Amino acid sequence: MKFLTIILVLLTLNLSWGDNMAKWILIWSDEFNYNGLPDPSKWNFETEGNAWGWGNGEEQFYTDSRTQNAIVEDGILKIIALKERMEGKEYTSARINTKGKGEWLYGRFEAKIKLPSGRGIWPAFWMMPAKNFYGPWPKSGEIDIMEMFGWYNPYNVYSTIHTEKFNHKIGTHKQEFYYDPKIHSEFNIYAVEWFEDRLDFYFNTNKIFTYRKEASDSSLWPFDKPFYIILNNAVGGDWCRQHGGIGNTVFPQVLYVDYVRVYKLDDGKPKSIDIKINGKGKVKSNINTNNLKFGEDVVLTAIPEEGYRFVGWYGDLYSKSETIKFKIYQNTRILANFVPVDEIIDNGNFIAGLSEWEYWVDNNYGGADFKLLNDGLEINIWKKAKYDWQIQLTTPIELEKEYKYVLNFKAYSKSGKFILRAGFNQRKEPWKSYYSKKFEIDKESKEYSLEFLMQEENDPYCRVEFDLGEHTGKIIIESVSVKKIKI
Template sequence: MRTLAIALSLLALTACAQGQSNYKLVWSDEFNYGGLPDSTKWSYDVGGNGWGNNELEYYTRADTSNAVVREGYLWITARKQEKGSKDYTSARLVTKGKGDWLYGRIEVRAKLPAGRGCWPAIWMLPTDWKYGGWPASGEIDIMENVGFMPDSVFGSIHTKSFNHVIHTQKTKGLFLKDPYTAFHVYAVEWDAKEIRFFVDGNKYTSFANTGRGFAEWPFDQRFHLILNIAVGGGWGGQKGVDEAVFPSSMIVDYVRVYKSAG
């Protein structure tokens, strides 16, 4: 288990490496403990209703077979395991009510789960849904990967005017040769003018506030963070699901949220 001194040292080194001189740390989980994820920081979305994407998993609550902290990391694991009417279990951790932010830099250092049918995501949804149900109040996808595209990660936003249902979503993929064997830092910087997407400190795309109202820019409200592995679904399951890859885990080194110091 990492000591507090090591954790603080890592914080300082990462801030320096990522050029965070304009930000201050306001929320984090370094996973320097053991057992279930810290209940003061994380809750669970639970159930097997398909989650709007025809997903095949049942998300469990506080089950260490699907979400556990050990050896300094958070392990989110999808398993071939029947629960309810589903053939798979997984976990969907959320910070809603425990970590909700308007603007800032959100970064997650993680190693992704491998295998056709896995659909890991690091993403954000609105806390208050001021502009109505999805997609009107927005969605920020910091990182998505689908197992049938093992060399690519994607950053996206969804709004009433820009979303995948009407084929107008704003998204960009990035070639990444080793997302399953190496840790990478996935991040967004978000302010009133723009959302910028990064991998390992390198910006690869951005989405600007058009100034044309909430239908195109609902990102002037609080959002919270979600970490999950879906199984199958409309995108993740396009090439089928390889049952042999399970269990498959997303391993998270840390989650850090910074606010502008300016």
């Protein structure tokens, strides 16, 4: 029957879901017309957050490719929470996503779902950024299309957005709910329609929430970069424990998903691709990148000049492959990034935002804000830390024995003398420091450098680290480069 359903959807686009339903075109879906694990060409199992409770103190262990927790049968995806002990947790479940396999900027995203029930249950259909362009959560945004909290008004379904200014950690998140006592016994359609200037959330045909772009400010609107889809069925968590805990919830509890679909809006206008190049190289296209038809096939190939290498496509889509193939559905901005062959940092000039970078602030001792500029990164340390390493900016690298590493960067201070430490450290316990050096930064933009010879065994878990917690003030860091030289 679902094969017929998909044909009917394509043939009846004159029906209206939202304001523009007559022009929504289906471009991706999983109808779950197969048996076994979720389709690996579309879905990943997500497990890395098990070690830290996914930031919410969750009580389940998410498994990988285990049909007891995620299985497709009878045309339905079932994500199953079980009461069973595994890896120190009392429950198991599954969390799947489309990262690297399906990432989109704008469109209609919907799923037909029947929800589980019980005090400890926390199912969700949501979206996260493909890259942390504006920084780690919540700076790069989060779109929660549907959540249900079994311990809190369990017949309500919630739609929520999180940004730097609006997020639950500071109690400012933007959220609305819809009440329906049949959400646990019947399938319902949960959707968001994502435009350049707003997000419209739906429960079936009921619009329950609109979040509007009020300014071109990523702290308010980070929703101009690609996101991917997540489905999960969580158990417990910090908030659940504040409301009495899991209690006598009966397991198993199953999240039933009939389908997941992605649509794009065809406005009838020709499309174009704006290609920019960073570094030395060129882009070859199979087609004129102007006056393109909706859904037309595009093939782009990045060709580096001699002495350079291609590191990735950024902008309205992401890929590390030199050749990318996609269909054009909207005006698209793409950056092809090339760096010298001996450069081992892919995004040292922050041309791709904070992709490939991480920062950390020990809020118990220090305070800092990080802001992207056109040509670098501004760090405002408004509270000095106890130790310099309690405010960090890092990017991962690997260190090989008998290679010399040369770190160069430009920096200047907006507030007088500033001391920072730069060096090469491990990015996991025991957090060994291989080599570091302190630099005194003043108001004049200058280039700074340090060299380090790796004489120990290879270490793939390292990073370039800037420790910034010794002073208050504003500092700008630009043009970070690490060259690797064989001795």
